Amino acid sequence: MSEPAIRLTGLRKSFDAVEAVAGIDLDIADGEFFSMLGPSGSGKTTVLRMIAGFELPTAGTVTLAGRDVTRLAPFDRDVNTVFQDYALFPHMTVQQNVEYGLRVRKVARAERRERAAAALRTVRLEGYGERRPSALSGGQRQRVALARALVNRPAVLLLDEPFGALDLKLREEMQVELKAIQREVGITFVFVTHDQQEALTMSDRVAVFNQGRIEQVDTPAEVYERPGTPFVAGFVGTSNLFEGETAHAVLGREGVFSVRPEKIRLGGAPASAEEISAAGQVVEVIYAGAATRFVVDLDAGPRVVAMQQNHQTSPADVAALRGKPIRLTWRAEHVVAVPVSPR
Amino acid sequence: MTAPSTLDRLSSWLHRHSGVRLAGLLSAPLLWLFVAYLGSLAVLFVSALWTVNSFTGDLVREPTFANFRTILTEEVYRTVTLRSLGVAAAVTVIDVLIALPMAFFMAKVASPRGRRLLVIAILTPLWASYLVKAYAWRVMLANGGPVDWLFGGAGNGPGYGLTATVLVLSYLWLPYMILPIYAGLERLPDSLLEASADLGGRGGRTFRSVVLPMIVPSVIAGSIFTFSLSLGDYITVQIVGGKTQLIGNLVYANIGAANNLPFSAALATIPVLIMVIYLVAVRRSGALEEL
Numbered sequence: 001m002s003e004p005a006i007r008l009t010g011l012r013k014s015f016d017a018v019e020a021v022a023g024i025d026l027d028i029a030d031g032e033f034f035s036m037l038g039p040s041g042s043g044k045t046t047v048l049r050m051i052a053g054f055e056l057p058t059a060g061t062v063t064l065a066g067r068d069v070t071r072l073a074p075f076d077r078d079v080n081t082v083f084q085d086y087a088l089f090p091h092m093t094v095q096q097n098v099e100y101g102l103r104v105r106k107v108a109r110a111e112r113r114e115r116a117a118a119a120l121r122t123v124r125l126e127g128y129g130e131r132r133p134s135a136l137s138g139g140q141r142q143r144v145a146l147a148r149a150l151v152n153r154p155a156v157l158l159l160d161e162p163f164g165a166l167d168l169k170l171r172e173e174m175q176v177e178l179k180a181i182q183r184e185v186g187i188t189f190v191f192v193t194h195d196q197q198e199a200l201t202m203s204d205r206v207a208v209f210n211q212g213r214i215e216q217v218d219t220p221a222e223v224y225e226r227p228g229t230p231f232v233a234g235f236v237g238t239s240n241l242f243e244g245e246t247a248h249a250v251l252g253r254e255g256v257f258s259v260r261p262e263k264i265r266l267g268g269a270p271a272s273a274e275e276i277s278a279a280g281q282v283v284e285v286i287y288a289g290a291a292t293r294f295v296v297d298l299d300a301g302p303r304v305v306a307m308q309q310n311h312q313t314s315p316a317d318v319a320a321l322r323g324k325p326i327r328l329t330w331r332a333e334h335v336v337a338v339p340v341s342p343r
Numbered sequence: 344m345t346a347p348s349t350l351d352r353l354s355s356w357l358h359r360h361s362g363v364r365l366a367g368l369l370s371a372p373l374l375w376l377f378v379a380y381l382g383s384l385a386v387l388f389v390s391a392l393w394t395v396n397s398f399t400g401d402l403v404r405e406p407t408f409a410n411f412r413t414i415l416t417e418e419v420y421r422t423v424t425l426r427s428l429g430v431a432a433a434v435t436v437i438d439v440l441i442a443l444p445m446a447f448f449m450a451k452v453a454s455p456r457g458r459r460l461l462v463i464a465i466l467t468p469l470w471a472s473y474l475v476k477a478y479a480w481r482v483m484l485a486n487g488g489p490v491d492w493l494f495g496g497a498g499n500g501p502g503y504g505l506t507a508t509v510l511v512l513s514y515l516w517l518p519y520m521i522l523p524i525y526a527g528l529e530r531l532p533d534s535l536l537e538a539s540a541d542l543g544g545r546g547g548r549t550f551r552s553v554v555l556p557m558i559v560p561s562v563i564a565g566s567i568f569t570f571s572l573s574l575g576d577y578i579t580v581q582i583v584g585g586k587t588q589l590i591g592n593l594v595y596a597n598i599g600a601a602n603n604l605p606f607s608a609a610l611a612t613i614p615v616l617i618m619v620i621y622l623v624a625v626r627r628s629g630a631l632e633e634l
Contacts, residue, residue: 054537074540081541087534091556100552101542152542 003066005030005156005188006051011060013046020046022212024060028190028205033182035191035199038209039235044192047209048158051190052081065155075104079156080149084164086141088133094120094144095129101152119151120144122181139170146181156188163198175201196236200224208232224260226336233258233338240264240304241338249300250278256338259330261293264306266321268329277329280304285322292318296328304328384615391608400602410609420593424613427590430509431573435566437513438520442565446521447554450528451536462525465518473515477582480511484583503585511583512573519568527561528554563625570621574614590614 006028013021021043028034036044049055051062053074061070069077080101088097098116107115120126123143133141142162149157159178163171179202182189193199199206200220207217208231216228227233233241243256251257268277283303284295292313294306306328310318347355357364392406414420449461468476483489484500484507491500501507531554539549577591584592590613597607 052537052541054540073545074537075543075545079541081538083534083538085532085534087532087538089535089538089553100539100544104543104548148542 003063004028005032005065006190007061007063008047008051009061009063011047011050011062012058013043013050013055014058019212021050021057024212024214026207026214026217028188030065031186031188033179033189033191033202033204035193035203035206036209037193037196037199037206037236040194042209043212044207044209045160048081048160048190048192051156052079052158053077078154079158080152080154081158081160082142082145082149082162084161086133086145088141088144088148090133092132093129094125094131094133094136097133097144098129098148098151100148105152115151116147119147122150122184123147124177138166139174142166142174146178150181150185153185154187156190159189159191161192161194163193163195171198178202200236208236210235227258227338230256230258230338230340233336238305238307240302242302242335246300246302250298250302251276251335253335256340258336258338259304259334261305261307262291263334264304264328264330266294266306266308266329267327274332275329276332276335277327279325279327282321282324282326285318287315287318294318294321294326296326298328387608387611387615390605391612393605395603395605402605410606413606414609414613420610423588423590423593426505426588427574427614428617430505430512430589431570433509434512434516434573435520435569437509438517438569439562439566441513441517442520442524443562446524446528449521449525450531451533465521469518474578476515477511477579480507480514481582484510503583505584505587507583507585508580508587508589511579512576515579516569516572519572520562520565523561523564523568524558527558527564531557560628563628567622567625571614571618574617 004027006026008024008026011021011024011026012019020041024043024047036047038044046055050057051064053069053072053076057070061068063069064078089100092100095116098119099112102112102115116129117126120129123146125140125143125147128136128140128144133144136144145162162178163174166174175198178189191199191202200223203220205217206220206223208215208223208228210231216223216232218226218228223232223236227236227239230241230243233239238261239258240261241256241258242250247253247255247257268275278298278300280296280298282294283297284293286293286295287310289310291307291309292315294308295303296306297303308318357367391410392408394403394405394407394409395401396403445461449458453461481503484503485491486502487497488500491497491502494500501510535553535557536549539553544552575591577589577595580587580589580592590610594607594610597603597610
């Protein structure tokens with residue numbers, strides 16, 4: 001395991017005057033489930049397309065398992081892509097779609113059949129081989145696209161927002177399934193998404209993209225619990241950021257700090273060594289099913305969001321807190337210092 | 344509130360009487376379809392059954408299949424029909440071969456600006472007179488003209504004749520082939536081409552397995568134009584065809600010089616019949632939705 005599955009060095013891409021990718025250095029290990037997370041226009045899809053070979057980098061190199069493929073065409077790279085719009089061939093049956101890559105590589109007919117059947121079994125679509133893509137639901141098409149890529153046994157599978165067009169319920173099912181498939185086949189997955197929940201749920205590691213650069217690369221837990229930059233703190237989950245005067249007033253420290261809403265609890269004792277406490281006024285109570293969000297204006301200035309699970313409270317109880325003064329408490333260890341310049 | 348005007352009352356009356364509304368909307372197009380188009384076709388068929396008194400030149404309005412019998416028995420009409428079919432087929436094939444790469448370049452390679460310019464470049468010749476273009480080719484194909492020069496000297500080019508007819512017709516109808524194929528390719532998502540490349544397909548394989556099957560309806564749609572336009576042409580062949588005769592010539596000659604309108608009508612049913620057969624044959628391909 002000397003060579004990483006994917007190594008990007010100094011990768012840049014400009015479209016006319018716009019720099020979509022502004023210098024990316026990244027190693028992705030063999031067999032890793034790696035997510036690229038970021039808002040739209042952050043360059044994550046462009047990076048994926050450069051790995052696949054659909055875009056040529058303006059500068060930098062793409063190395064797959066030690067082999068420089070920067071200038072190679074997509075058909076000369078050992079990667080396969082699952083497209084955002086699935087890109088199934090509408091004039092072919094599901095079976096023909098899945099067999100396409102094998103047919104192009106002149107795999108014998110019997111083996112083609114067998115491998116396509118196995119791939120369709122992996123995505124739980126046995127018996128759908130004779131249908132046309134137009135006769136399938138969105139989730140089924142998604143699986144066909146996955147099978148069509150997996151059947152080639154690529155070293156790396158690239159997934160470009162594959163669940164973007166699915167409804168929430170189906171998306172959550174597919175997330176669990178995709179993770180299971182990745183464990184089963186054991187190949188490297190690079191997954192592009194703008195959905196932080198999706199990235200946190202499935203990945204071994206996450207790279208957070210912003211304006212063509214990577215802000216942080218870490219495990220989901222680290223990215224969430226210890227955001228490396230103010231952008232990461234704001235983009236991955238909700239954060240209460242304290243900086244400058246307010247950091248001094250509330251926390252008694254200098255710098256930028258983040259506190260997650262679910263770490264803040266309502267009520268509690270005045271400040272102590274382990275606990276920080278601040279008084280304020282509830283301006284909004286937002287009932288969200290399993291939890292309730294409280295928007296509180298602290299007396300010291302900043303507006304913070306606190307989240308509380310609806311264990312015992314009723315919607316009426318929590319709604320009654322609107323406009324009332326309140327005390328918020330959180331443990332000192334949950335105050336995370338956020339480096340201002342990227343790590 | 345002011346009292347409703349006559350127009351207001353009319354529109355609410357029409358709203359309640361949907362049958363009248365429908366009749367009002369459809370009467371003009373239906374009139375056009377039945378009287379001007381189907382009506383004239385019917386007259387054509389009926390008059391094809393008449394004959395002309397060869398002494399007086401008067402119409403004899405007695406139905407007989409004499410005209411059709413002549414067409415079917417005399418060798419020359421079969422030859423001309425086959426020649427016309429051959430010309431139409433050759434023009435269609437040539438146009439497909441030229442239009443495919445051009446339309447592909449326009450739809451998938453050119454920048455948006457270049458694409459607009461190319462569409463204009465293809466549409467503008469359609470606004471120029473057909474006759475002017477045909478005569479321009481007559482000059483080009485003349486003995487010692489530019490085409491001869493291209494082939495290395497006077498007399499080396501195709502000159503006037505069947506080849507020249509196919510060449511000029513291909514030129515004239517090319518836009519009618521490019522535009523439907525271009526439209527078909529524009530609807531073809533880029534991601535399908537990328538998916539094919541991603542799965543290992545090189546250019547040729549992608550073209551054969553993905554692009555071509557998906558634009559077959561567009562190609563057929565274009566071929567309906569090029570085929571039927573070639574089949575009915577009689578001007579180009581007169582200008583650059585030399586002694587070549589096509590169905591169109593014969594129809595025209597029988598209207599003019601021979602003054603035998605019924606026989607022209609009978610001849611004119613041949614291309615109509617061929618096109619009906621062609622349309623029925625391609626109906627199932629989905630090409631008719633592309634028009």
